[in-house]
Amino acid sequence: MTYTLWILLTASLVGVTCGLVGVFLILRQMAMMADAISHTVLLGIVLAFLITRELQGMHMLIGALLAGLLTAFLVQWLHSLDVQLDASMGIVFTTLFAIGVILISTSVGNAHLDVQHALMGEITFIPWEKTTLPILGEIPKATAMLGFVLFIILFMIILLYKEWKITTFDPLLAASLGIPVLLLHYIFMGMVSLTTVASFDAVGAIMVVAMLITPAASSYLWTDRLPVMLILSPLFGVMSAFLGYFIAAWIDTSISGSMAFATGIIFLISFLFSPKHGLIMKSRQTEQLET
Amino acid sequence: MNVALKVEQLSAAYRKTLVLEDVQFEVEKGSLTGIVGPNGAGKSTLIKSILNLHPPVIGKVSFFGEPLKNVKRRISYVPQRGSVDWDFPTNALDVVLMGLYGQIGWFRRPSRKHRMLALEALEKMGMTEYADRQINQLSGGQQQRVFLARALVQNADIYFMDEPLAGVDATTEKKIMETLNELKKQGKTVLVVHHDLQTVEDYFDHVLLLNRTVIAHGKTEEIFHEQNIERAYGGKLHIFRRGEENVLTLQ
Amino acid sequence: MEANCIFFEGVRKMSLLFSSNLQWVMFSTMILGIAAGAIGCLSYFRRQNLLSDALAHAALPGVVVAFLLIGEKNMLVLIAGAAGSALVGAFFIQWITTSSRIKEDTAMGMILSIFYGAGIMLLTVANRTAGGNQSGLDTFIFGQAASMVRHDVITMAVLALVVIAIVTLAYKEWKIFLFDPEFANGIGLSIKGMNILYTLLLVTTIVIGIQAVGVILMAAMMIIPAVSSRYWTQNFGRMLILSSLFGGLSGVFGTLISALGKGWPTGPFVILVSACFFLFSLFFGKEKGLLVVYWKRKGQWKKLRTASPDVTPLMTKGVK
Numbered sequence: 022m023t024y025t026l027w028i029l030l031t032a033s034l035v036g037v038t039c040g041l042v043g044v045f046l047i048l049r050q051m052a053m054m055a056d057a058i059s060h061t062v063l064l065g066i067v068l069a070f071l072i073t074r075e076l077q078g079m080h081m082l083i084g085a086l087l088a089g090l091l092t093a094f095l096v097q098w099l100h101s102l103d104v105q106l107d108a109s110m111g112i113v114f115t116t117l118f119a120i121g122v123i124l125i126s127t128s129v130g131n132a133h134l135d136v137q138h139a140l141m142g143e144i145t146f147i148p149w150e151k152t153t154l155p156i157l158g159e160i161p162k163a164t165a166m167l168g169f170v171l172f173i174i175l176f177m178i179i180l181l182y183k184e185w186k187i188t189t190f191d192p193l194l195a196a197s198l199g200i201p202v203l204l205l206h207y208i209f210m211g212m213v214s215l216t217t218v219a220s221f222d223a224v225g226a227i228m229v230v231a232m233l234i235t236p237a238a239s240s241y242l243w244t245d246r247l248p249v250m251l252i253l254s255p256l257f258g259v260m261s262a263f264l265g266y267f268i269a270a271w272i273d274t275s276i277s278g279s280m281a282f283a284t285g286i287i288f289l290i291s292f293l294f295s296p297k298h299g300l301i302m303k304s305r306q307t308e309q310l311e312t
Numbered sequence: 313m314n315v316a317l318k319v320e321q322l323s324a325a326y327r328k329t330l331v332l333e334d335v336q337f338e339v340e341k342g343s344l345t346g347i348v349g350p351n352g353a354g355k356s357t358l359i360k361s362i363l364n365l366h367p368p369v370i371g372k373v374s375f376f377g378e379p380l381k382n383v384k385r386r387i388s389y390v391p392q393r394g395s396v397d398w399d400f401p402t403n404a405l406d407v408v409l410m411g412l413y414g415q416i417g418w419f420r421r422p423s424r425k426h427r428m429l430a431l432e433a434l435e436k437m438g439m440t441e442y443a444d445r446q447i448n449q450l451s452g453g454q455q456q457r458v459f460l461a462r463a464l465v466q467n468a469d470i471y472f473m474d475e476p477l478a479g480v481d482a483t484t485e486k487k488i489m490e491t492l493n494e495l496k497k498q499g500k501t502v503l504v505v506h507h508d509l510q511t512v513e514d515y516f517d518h519v520l521l522l523n524r525t526v527i528a529h530g531k532t533e534e535i536f537h538e539q540n541i542e543r544a545y546g547g548k549l550h551i552f553r554r555g556e557e558n559v560l561t562l563q
Numbered sequence: 564m565e566a567n568c569i570f571f572e573g574v575r576k577m578s579l580l581f582s583s584n585l586q587w588v589m590f591s592t593m594i595l596g597i598a599a600g601a602i603g604c605l606s607y608f609r610r611q612n613l614l615s616d617a618l619a620h621a622a623l624p625g626v627v628v629a630f631l632l633i634g635e636k637n638m639l640v641l642i643a644g645a646a647g648s649a650l651v652g653a654f655f656i657q658w659i660t661t662s663s664r665i666k667e668d669t670a671m672g673m674i675l676s677i678f679y680g681a682g683i684m685l686l687t688v689a690n691r692t693a694g695g696n697q698s699g700l701d702t703f704i705f706g707q708a709a710s711m712v713r714h715d716v717i718t719m720a721v722l723a724l725v726v727i728a729i730v731t732l733a734y735k736e737w738k739i740f741l742f743d744p745e746f747a748n749g750i751g752l753s754i755k756g757m758n759i760l761y762t763l764l765l766v767t768t769i770v771i772g773i774q775a776v777g778v779i780l781m782a783a784m785m786i787i788p789a790v791s792s793r794y795w796t797q798n799f800g801r802m803l804i805l806s807s808l809f810g811g812l813s814g815v816f817g818t819l820i821s822a823l824g825k826g827w828p829t830g831p832f833v834i835l836v837s838a839c840f841f842l843f844s845l846f847f848g849k850e851k852g853l854l855v856v857y858w859k860r861k862g863q864w865k866k867l868r869t870a871s872p873d874v875t876p877l878m879t880k881g882v883k
Binding site: 402410 | 736
Binding site for chain 3: 280
């Protein structure tokens with residue numbers, strides 16, 4: 022596999038994984054939770070590093086998972102005390118993130134550089150750090166981790182598909198049927214955490230948010246059916262990855278930034294031109310109304 | 313000038329649907345009009361469109377012969393109770409005072425005189441002892457009385473109220489209707505979106521039957537009869553008489 | 564080589580800090596905290612707490628563009644760029660939310676990450692073309708109150724004072740706008756106008772704050788003090804005052820603590836202090852603080868008990 026192909030493959034894996042998780046994220050109106058978790062996983066990674074003294078994949082995943090779950094738990098706790106949901110998120114994630122930054126700057130080293138790296142990622146380094154897997158041979162660590170996480174996500178979505186569906190659209194009904202709504206919420210937050218940290222190395226924290234939210238939002242404008250969304254969204258994610266890469270190569274700039282921007286381009290196109298919900302269609306309908 | 317409100321060819325839309333179509337009517341000064349119609353008939357939208365809170369697609373509205381912007385001080389609007397932020401830290405007196413903000417003007421604080429006016433309005437609604445109570449600690453009926461007091465303190469000439477009697481207890485309902493009749497006696501004009509067909513004849517001297525467009529409008533005794541009501545409710549309603557009383561059933 | 568440079572930088576900063584520079588920095592974070600606390604109260608009731616986070620991120624491309632156009636780090640110009648970019652972001656969020664089925668949280672998340680991504684794209688380009696000059700940009704983005712010069716502090720303070728003044732002067736207009744916008748509209752208050760004013764104040768506060776505490780932590784300044792003040796009063800005016808107080812104090816103490824260490828960033832410590840205020844308010848706040856509610860309930864329970872000793876404990880559970 023060539024250098025470029027590894028990058029594209031890794032980015033596509035990010036696009037697919039985030040695209041899948043993103044669909045439920047926006048339907049459950051938890052988009053900002055993704056933003057929150059993408060910041061607090063930093064704390065998880067730092068703690069994992071401080072405890073194990075190494076930046077290994079598995080440890081990062083676990084650290085991130087725990088941090089994400091902690092975030093979700095604290096947000097729920099505050100919200101149950103009558104603090105507005107988004108205020109709860111704001112308080113929790115900023116404080117945890119602040120703790121993370123303090124830990125980095127006081128014990129690890131230069132705050133700026135390390136935080137910057139964690140937040141922005143650098144996909145260009147991915148193909149160099151390889152690991153050897155059975156069957157597949159030598160593949161980059163980050164790619165392997167992403168593949169692993171994608172597998173988990175797919176498994177969870179398929180296994181609990183109807184539970185996701187009902188708890189997303191009618192949590193009260195789900196609860197009345199005995200479905201453990203809160204447990205599923207935490208499981209979902211765990212999935213978001215895993216996706217976030219696996220994508221970190223590739224595209225960095227902020228861009229993960231773009232990949233999680235935007236392709237799903239774009240797909241929401243093209244269809245009213247959940248299964249279709251679950252196909253379109255990962256597709257848009259992959260398209261963003263490719264588009265972003267080529268823009269970055271063309272202008273010679275940050276690949277992750279370009280990919281995030283590319284998700285925006287696809288969204289804009291969907292926003293304007295979608296036959297079902299696009300703006301152009303809607304303005305035509307209003308004209309018909311007025312005549 | 314006997315016409316308090318004149319509405320001509322009013323149409324309003326929400327997203328892609330027309331919710332009001334070619335609404336036309338005139339309201340006499342000093343009348344107490346009930347606006348009734350089935351769910352989704354556009355009653356709330358009608359008031360909002362008249363007051364330009366929900367811009368109409370087309371139509372002309374005049375108050376005492378003038379356009380809206382000239383007479384804002386003479387109008388009072390009591391929105392539906394649901395549109396308020398109940399979490400907001402404010403007490404009953406404060407809410408009533410808000411009715412005077414238009415008169416107090418930008419950057420100025422309410423004076424003692426304004427406080428007195430607000431207290432008087434609360435008293436008229438029987439809510440004096442609740443003046444410093446947080447609004448989220450009041451019952452539905454008490455809250456509605458506070459909003460009525462807020463409307464009263466504005467000392468307007470024409471009042472628009474959106475379902476003021478919805479979800480209030482019997483005492484409050486009686487109190488509110490007393491107040492509205494008091495307003496009528498003072499020569500004010502009152503329009504009320506009302507939800508309960510049973511009480512229309514007792515409460516209002518004029519009725520506007522609405523279902524996307526005006527089905528009928530005029531004096532209650534003249535137009536509020538089975539035919540018109542059934543037309544407004546699209547045949548989903550049947551009215552039976554038991555002696556002198558109307559007993560209404562929905563299909 | 565890197566490590567040495569950083570070390571000396573840190574030492575240099577330290578010696579600077581214990582001069583009058585520390586006072587300037589504390590003053591700037593204090594006044595920023597006051598403004599953020601005030602605006603935070605407004606955001607709280609608009610239910611737009613995280614909007615400041617989204618807009619803070621959206622400010623990045625504007626900063627870089629402004630820098631690329633001017634070629635040097637001019638505070639006022641960078642602020643203008645940040646503000647412009649944030650306003651465009653705010654506009655997009657509004658537009659998307661009102662004209663499609665996309666909900667507000669999704670729109671915020673998109674604008675946040677897409678704009679920031681675009682900003683990073685531009686920043687990478689800027690880093691290449693501008694050379695050494697762009698180090699100023701970085702502090703602007705991540706916040707380093709300690710490295711602000713006197714001139715910058717004054718600019719920030721003036722803007723913050725303007726924000727505070729507008730919130731105070733139009734106090735009752737804000738009140739009615741937040742409590743009952745439909746009624747406010749009815750009596751002639753332009754809701755559109757208030758919305759625009761609010762957005763302008765929000766963006767201004769965000770933009771002057773991001774160079775003190777950084778993009779990511781600016782949101783915290785606008786959320787935590789406001790929520791904390793909720794636990795001490797049920798009066799909007801007092802909330803505003805308390806929130807500003809908490810914000811200002813967090814700024815002062817946070818800066819002081821951060822000055823204790825070599826090259827410690829100010830932002831996180833300010834946030835930590837305000838989080839402490841929050842936890843304290845959460846438990847001990849006069850109005851709804853957890854311990855206070857617990858004690859009150861215990862008192863009621865005692866009363867109930869003495870009134871009728873047969874009342875079982877179960878009856879007081881679940882009472883809010």
